[in-house]
Amino acid sequence: MLNTRPAPSPPPATHDAPVVVIGGGPVGVRAAQRLAAQGHRVTVLSAEPYEPYNRVRLTPLLSGEAQFGEIALPDLKEAGDGVTLYEGQRVVKIDRAERHVITADGAVWPYTTLVMATGSRAAVPGNPGTDLPGVYTFRTAEDASALVARSFSARRVVVIGGGLLGLEAAKGMRRRQCSVTVIEHESRLMPRQLDDAAGARLADNIRELDVEVLTDTAVKQISGIDRVTGIELSDKRTLACDTVIICTGVRANIDLARDSRLSIGRGIVVNDQMQTSDPAIYAVGECCEHKGRMYGLVGPGYAQAEVAALSISGQHQDFDGSVPASKLKVIGADVFSVGEVEQLEVRANVRSHVWQDDQGYRRIFVERGKLVGALGVGPWPQSSLVQDAVQQGLQIYPWMLFRFRANGLLWSERDDDPTAMPDSATLCNCTGVSCGQVRGAMAGGAASVEAVGLQTGAGTVCGTCRPLLAEMIDAGAKPEPMPLWKPVLALSGVAALAALYPLVAGNVPLPSSFDADSLRTWLWRDNIVKQYSCFVLLGLTLAAMVIGLRKRFRFMDRLGSFDGWRLAHIVIGLIAGAGFVAHTGFRLGDNLNLWLGASFIATVGVGAIAGLATGGDHELRARRIGSARKPPRKLPIWVHILAVWPLPVLILAHVLASYAF
Numbered sequence: 339m340l341n342t343r344p345a346p347s348p349p350p351a352t353h354d355a356p357v358v359v360i361g362g363g364p365v366g367v368r369a370a371q372r373l374a375a376q377g378h379r380v381t382v383l384s385a386e387p388y389e390p391y392n393r394v395r396l397t398p399l400l401s402g403e404a405q406f407g408e409i410a411l412p413d414l415k416e417a418g419d420g421v422t423l424y425e426g427q428r429v430v431k432i433d434r435a436e437r438h439v440i441t442a443d444g445a446v447w448p449y450t451t452l453v454m455a456t457g458s459r460a461a462v463p464g465n466p467g468t469d470l471p472g473v474y475t476f477r478t479a480e481d482a483s484a485l486v487a488r489s490f491s492a493r494r495v496v497v498i499g500g501g502l503l504g505l506e507a508a509k510g511m512r513r514r515q516c517s518v519t520v521i522e523h524e525s526r527l528m529p530r531q532l533d534d535a536a537g538a539r540l541a542d543n544i545r546e547l548d549v550e551v552l553t554d555t556a557v558k559q560i561s562g563i564d565r566v567t568g569i570e571l572s573d574k575r576t577l578a579c580d581t582v583i584i585c586t587g588v589r590a591n592i593d594l595a596r597d598s599r600l601s602i603g604r605g606i607v608v609n610d611q612m613q614t615s616d617p618a619i620y621a622v623g624e625c626c627e628h629k630g631r632m633y634g635l636v637g638p639g640y641a642q643a644e645v646a647a648l649s650i651s652g653q654h655q656d657f658d659g660s661v662p663a664s665k666l667k668v669i670g671a672d673v674f675s676v677g678e679v680e681q682l683e684v685r686a687n688v689r690s691h692v693w694q695d696d697q698g699y700r701r702i703f704v705e706r707g708k709l710v711g712a713l714g715v716g717p718w719p720q721s722s723l724v725q726d727a728v729q730q731g732l733q734i735y736p737w738m739l740f741r742f743r744a745n746g747l748l749w750s751e752r753d754d755d756p757t758a759m760p761d762s763a764t765l766c767n768c769t770g771v772s773c774g775q776v777r778g779a780m781a782g783g784a785a786s787v788e789a790v791g792l793q794t795g796a797g798t799v800c801g802t803c804r805p806l807l808a809e810m811i812d813a814g815a816k817p818e819p820m821p822l823w824k825p826v827l828a829l830s831g832v833a834a835l836a837a838l839y840p841l842v843a844g845n846v847p848l849p850s851s852f853d854a855d856s857l858r859t860w861l862w863r864d865n866i867v868k869q870y871s872c873f874v875l876l877g878l879t880l881a882a883m884v885i886g887l888r889k890r891f892r893f894m895d896r897l898g899s900f901d902g903w904r905l906a907h908i909v910i911g912l913i914a915g916a917g918f919v920a921h922t923g924f925r926l927g928d929n930l931n932l933w934l935g936a937s938f939i940a941t942v943g944v945g946a947i948a949g950l951a952t953g954g955d956h957e958l959r960a961r962r963i964g965s966a967r968k969p970p971r972k973l974p975i976w977v978h979i980l981a982v983w984p985l986p987v988l989i990l991a992h993v994l995a996s997y998a999f
């Protein structure tokens with residue numbers, strides 16, 4: 339399944355040595371791309387024997403939703419001739435004095451500057467039995483490949499660890515028809531990102547997929563003699579199984595740094611420019627430790643790669659730490675977490691507010707009026723804004739909390755429109771790409787999710803943000819005019835002028851003397867004609883109302899497109915307007931008649947505005963008035979609908995008053 343390639347021999351050592359990157363994981367590859375963009379010659383030495391791949395996408399590989407070719411990282415050749423990648427080259431020694439590294443086959447690779455992007459490996463706990471056949475980890479393409487092979491014979495799988503990786507591994511094996519149990523020793527799933535209530539919601543979602551979840555449960559040992567037969571729990575229960583997947587966290591690959599006497603803690607210690615204790619050696623990604631913090635996410639690693647590349651090029655930029663944020667689909671459920679929520683739960687002065695309904699659970703943490711963290715399970719349309727607010731330390735006002743408790747939203751719905759999101763809001767967590775960067779790419783001509791992804795990297799890692807990205811591109815693209823927009827615009831313009839006429843010019847006076855040949859006499863002095871015009875007007879008004887309901891009645895789909903019916907509605911409304919003039923001459927009378935006339939004119943007037951906003955929708959949206967999600971016609975259409983409802987009652991009362999009594 340995985341393509342391995344023979345390792346080529348290293349280039350001859352020259353004085354013009356390249357920047358060497360150790361590690362072809364996502365962050366190493368990003369560092370190489372950025373260094374190449376700054377004009378450096380770069381050599382990437384990657385221990386894994388196949389082309390660099392997107393580790394985040396190992397999950398779809400395991401579940402069978404993607405093939406290996408589909409999870410590859412962008413080809414480094416696209417970064418230019420200056421980058422050379424050597425696969426299957428494990429660095430075993432760094433000679434800092436001579437400024438070269440040595441790979442397992444003894445080859446020597448000189449460097450001017452070294453970038454360590456050695457990442458992490460799966461952390462395996464010390465319980466007995468972890469070395470038995472049938473025990474797996476889930477970190478590399480090789481692990482995923484082994485698990486896929488195992489899934490054909492596995493029947494009962496136990497996943498140790500209820501974090502993101504454990505759940506994704508469980509999903510992958512369940513999709514392959516294995517019976518799966520997840521064991522988590524803490525009280526909830528994803529303990530670092532969620533609280534108990536959110537963890538319980540997630541557990542319910544997962545149980546719906548027929549995956550058993552055991553929280554508050556610790557493993558004592560993995561049992562079996564020459565293969566796994568079960569798991570012994572610390573409460574003395576035993577779970578029979580033939581396969582165990584250990585997903586209990588990661589450990590940074592720091593052995594090489596330790597052997598080279600670089601400063602290390604849990605990771606390779608770096609300063610704000612990502613420099614290690616040797617100024618010629620940088621470290622980025624999961625292997626490094628910055629201000630005592632390590633990040634198990636790819637987004638901060640990308641930011642570090644950017645900073646290191648700039649620093650190596652002599653430009654100064656600091657990495658000032660990242661607020662941990664994840665917005666993921668975990669086994670089909672939206673999971674959102676930003677900030678150190680595990681600590682926030684117990685920190686003094688931090689108040690939390692919860693909103694929940696059948697669909698989801700949301701919790702925010704506020705410290706001295708500022709949003710400092712949030713978590714949720716289920717859809718949360720404002721999660722990008724919330725993340726931005728946490729990262730910017732934005733002030734939260736009492737009415738925002740009031741709204742949050744009422745409907746789970748901190749801002750009005752208008753603000754979660756992609757067009758309204760601030761430039762600083764992070765759109766893609768995996769790559770750290772902001773809305774502003776996406777807008778920049780769009781302004782430069784990128785008009786599709788793929789094109790924006792190619793320029794910025796957004797949406798190319800886990801893919802969770804791609805729908806939002808598509809919405810943003812859709813909203814930013816020059817909107818297409820709707821069918822029949824010209825007649826809609828023209829007829830609505832006429833209707834608007836007709837509705838304005840009585841306000842500007844007043845009414846049409848009655849003829850002062852009886853002139854049998856006069857149209858005005860015929861229309862307004864002849865009772866029979868007045869009756870006719872009244873009933874025609876009534877019929878037209880009802881017809882326009884029924885057609886206006888066209889969108890609500892699916893069966894009318896068979897009678898032609900909605901665009902045609904919309905035009906018919908406007909035409910009939912306009913004829914009804916003419917009928918109104920013929921019946922009243924804009925003389926509205928008193929009491930009931932006045933109400934009826936005013937209501938009719940208001941309905942036509944607002945309808946005309948709705949028609950103008952509909953026909954000119956593309957021009958308005960191009961001028962950022964409204965958006966695809968909130969079209970500018972929405973409000974006038976609703977006012978038009980509201981205005982029309984009293985009409986039938988008033989007309990009926992008018993008919994009864996005028997003709998019956």
Ligand SMILES: Cc1cc2nc3c(=O)[nH]c(=O)nc-3n(C[C@H](O)[C@H](O)[C@H](O)COP(=O)(O)OP(=O)(O)OC[C@H]3O[C@@H](n4cnc5c(N)ncnc54)[C@H](O)[C@@H]3O)c2cc1C
Pocket residue numbers: 360361362363364365366367383384385386393394395396397427428429430455456457458459476477478503506591594622623624625633634635636637639666767768800
């Ligand atoms: C299944 C899975 C799902 C994930 N999902 C997400 C997610 O949704 N969102 C998210 O943000 N993060 C996710 N992560 C975490 C993310 O993959 C890591 O944060 C990211 O891969 C770190 O990148 P890196 O380049 O620093 O390290 P790594 O990806 O670990 O790459 C390091 C590379 O260096 C190589 N190497 C190590 N030592 C040497 C040496 N001596 N010589 C040469 N090469 C060496 C390794 O073989 C490896 O190829 C997920 C991880 C996994 C496994």
